[in-house]
Amino acid sequence: MDILEEHHATYTGAKKFESSQIIQANATGFGAASDDFMDRGIDLNEQLIRNKPATFFFRVNSDAMLGAGIHVGDILIVDRSIQASSGKVVVAVLNGELLVRRLQIQEHSISLLPENKRYGAIQIEQMGEYSTWGVVTFVIHSV
Amino acid sequence: MQAIVDCNSFYCSCERLFQPQLKNAPVVVLSNNDGCIVSRSDEAKQLGISMAVPYFQAKELIEKNKVHAFSSNYHLYGDLSWRVMETMRQLVPPGCVEVYSVDEAFLDLDHVPLNELHSYCTKIKKQIETWTGISVSIGVGPNKVLSKVANRLAKKNKLLTGCVVILHDTKTTQAALQKTPIEDVWGIGYSYSEKLKTYGIHNAYQLSIKDLSWGKRFLGGVVGMRLIRELKGMKSHSMQAPRTEKKMIATTRMFGREVTQWQEIEEALATYATRASEKLRRQHSAAYGVAVFLLKKAPVNLDATYYHRGRQVSGYVKLDNPTHLTPDIIKAVVALGKSLFEQGDIYKKAGVILSDFVPDSALQTNLFVPPADQKRKKLMNVIDNMNAAYRDDILKFGTSGTHKNWKMRSERRSKRYTTRWDELCGVR
Numbered sequence: 078m079d080i081l082e083e084h085h086a087t088y089t090g091a092k093k094f095e096s097s098q099i100i101q102a103n104a105t106g107f108g109a110a111s112d113d114f115m116d117r118g119i120d121l122n123e124q125l126i127r128n129k130p131a132t133f134f135f136r137v138n139s140d141a142m143l144g145a146g147i148h149v150g151d152i153l154i155v156d157r158s159i160q161a162s163s164g165k166v167v168v169a170v171l172n173g174e175l176l177v178r179r180l181q182i183q184e185h186s187i188s189l190l191p192e193n194k195r196y197g198a199i200q201i202e203q204m205g206e207y208s209t210w211g212v213v214t215f216v217i218h219s220v
Numbered sequence: 221m222q223a224i225v226d227c228n229s230f231y232c233s234c235e236r237l238f239q240p241q242l243k244n245a246p247v248v249v250l251s252n253n254d255g256c257i258v259s260r261s262d263e264a265k266q267l268g269i270s271m272a273v274p275y276f277q278a279k280e281l282i283e284k285n286k287v288h289a290f291s292s293n294y295h296l297y298g299d300l301s302w303r304v305m306e307t308m309r310q311l312v313p314p315g316c317v318e319v320y321s322v323d324e325a326f327l328d329l330d331h332v333p334l335n336e337l338h339s340y341c342t343k344i345k346k347q348i349e350t351w352t353g354i355s356v357s358i359g360v361g362p363n364k365v366l367s368k369v370a371n372r373l374a375k376k377n378k379l380l381t382g383c384v385v386i387l388h389d390t391k392t393t394q395a396a397l398q399k400t401p402i403e404d405v406w407g408i409g410y411s412y413s414e415k416l417k418t419y420g421i422h423n424a425y426q427l428s429i430k431d432l433s434w435g436k437r438f439l440g441g442v443v444g445m446r447l448i449r450e451l452k453g454m455k456s457h458s459m460q461a462p463r464t465e466k467k468m469i470a471t472t473r474m475f476g477r478e479v480t481q482w483q484e485i486e487e488a489l490a491t492y493a494t495r496a497s498e499k500l501r502r503q504h505s506a507a508y509g510v511a512v513f514l515l516k517k518a519p520v521n522l523d524a525t526y527y528h529r530g531r532q533v534s535g536y537v538k539l540d541n542p543t544h545l546t547p548d549i550i551k552a553v554v555a556l557g558k559s560l561f562e563q564g565d566i567y568k569k570a571g572v573i574l575s576d577f578v579p580d581s582a583l584q585t586n587l588f589v590p591p592a593d594q595k596r597k598k599l600m601n602v603i604d605n606m607n608a609a610y611r612d613d614i615l616k617f618g619t620s621g622t623h624k625n626w627k628m629r630s631e632r633r634s635k636r637y638t639t640r641w642d643e644l645c646g647v648r
Contacts, residue, residue: 088310130303130310131351133637136644153647158351168647173241175647210240210353 144192230323231259365450472571487621509576
């Protein structure tokens with residue numbers, strides 16, 4: 078029996094919301110017709126941060142992932158609770174440096190791929206010097 | 221069974237999370253004002269750097285071995301501490317996490333079958349590490365004292381134990397107790413351990429076979445009796461509800477440099493009074509008691525045979541009406557401070573202590589509280605909310621000053637990676 082999975086292994090904090098937080102017009106004349114239909118408003122925290130204790134923000138300092146829509150100065154939302162798999166954009170730790178790249182896992186090799194022709198792919202030779210910090214879930218870009 | 225989850229070199233781990241190049245490097249974190257060493261990585265421990273020693277004493281060792289020394293970054297540690305605790309709350313049933321300190325929590329694991337405890341704890345450990353990047357050690361025993369014994373052994377040999385030790389039967393427990401020096405038992409301070417050694421008790425096992433009445437007589441009464449009870453495997457301490465209400469609030473800091481001017485002391489006291497009354501309002505209390513202390517610099521001690529801490533002066537006043545309004549508390553604190561201050565002396569530390577609390581709801585029904593105070597209460601609320609929303613005390617009282625030359629040193633503080641938008645960690 079898997080006890081951990083029995084007790085919600087995923088984060089539930091984002092669902093904490095009280096009905097009193099729903100905005101009402103509280104009109105003094107005729108009751109506002111829309112009050113009965115008010116929703117919980119759109120909340121970016123709920124949409125972009127799936128797992129709060131595991132979610133961190135980073136600032137992008139390079140254009141290595143330009144092709145993936147990640148520009149210098151953008152903010153990355155990084156979730157450590159997501160399993161890093163091939164094809165995902167990750168924050169990687171390579172020789173003590175933090176890099177944002179696309180992870181490629183093949184049968185006998187792991188590579189970090191840039192999305193900018195001016196950068197080369199990085200082949201991971203020894204696993205000791207590599208680890209995944211977290212998986213990038215969203216980019217915040219100012220236009 | 222009960223577990224204690226304890227973060228490994230917590231402050232150092234927080235620093236390393238955003239500076240992965242320090243992974244295997246020696247790291248230490250200094251206390252407020254860069255005074256003492258309060259956290260050491262395993263590498264720093266191996267270099268012989270001791271806990272709680274003043275920074276200047278260890279400086280030579282630190283520089284020679286290129287140890288990375290950080291000022292404490294409580295913004296970062298506090299945020300990561302919440303993440304670690306929140307991760308645990310997701311894993312165990314409601315009410316089973318008791319946050320004990322910034323880096324420790326007790327877990328109630330009575331719902332876990334004995335033979336599954338090890339895999340359960342390993343999973344908790346792994347999930348905390350995956351989610352937050354902080355590694356932890358977990359000790360499990362029939363009660364809190366024994367879980368602490370287990371945790372110490374888990375930390376002592378991380379490779380062998382995988383940072384998880386479970387005292388699941390009497391035999392393992394006895395062996396663990398025999399390996400635990402008496403001074404490392406939770407709740408036994410230096411003076412008691414010295415006393416116990418004169419009775420021939422050098423390890424936890426030797427204490428555990430003493431009678432309860434012996435504990436009552438020689439080990440501080442009921443407290444000692446409870447301790448021996450727990451060492452025998454019985455439960456004395458239950459899980460505690462979170463402590464939200466304090467009976468006393470103290471804000472004290474060392475100055476960043478020697479302070480001689482009254483104006484600087486006044487600014488410092490007003491700042492501490494502001495911080496303390498914020499805490500007071502947050503717990504919905506009002507205080508009758510206000511105390512202030514000033515610590516003077518020790519005179520130069522030429523024969524240096526003993527350490528002179530410096531002379532401390534203090535004063536206390538009981539207010540006619542309890543208050544939680546910052547201006548009232550500043551007024552009382554400044555008046556006390558002024559009566560203590562002596563021109564010509566050098567000061568190195570000051571503190572404000574609030575005590576004798578009543579619930580602030582009592583204020584509203586008190587006929588003797590002028591109605592004007594109700595308005596001031598509302599104003600305080602606005603100020604508190606704005607300061608919380610804008611983070612850096614944007615609204616403050618004039619007395620607390622704008623220069624703050626006396627402020628704490630924190631020259632080696634890392635960025636506030638998780639709480640400040642303009643201090644996020646960079647990635648290339």
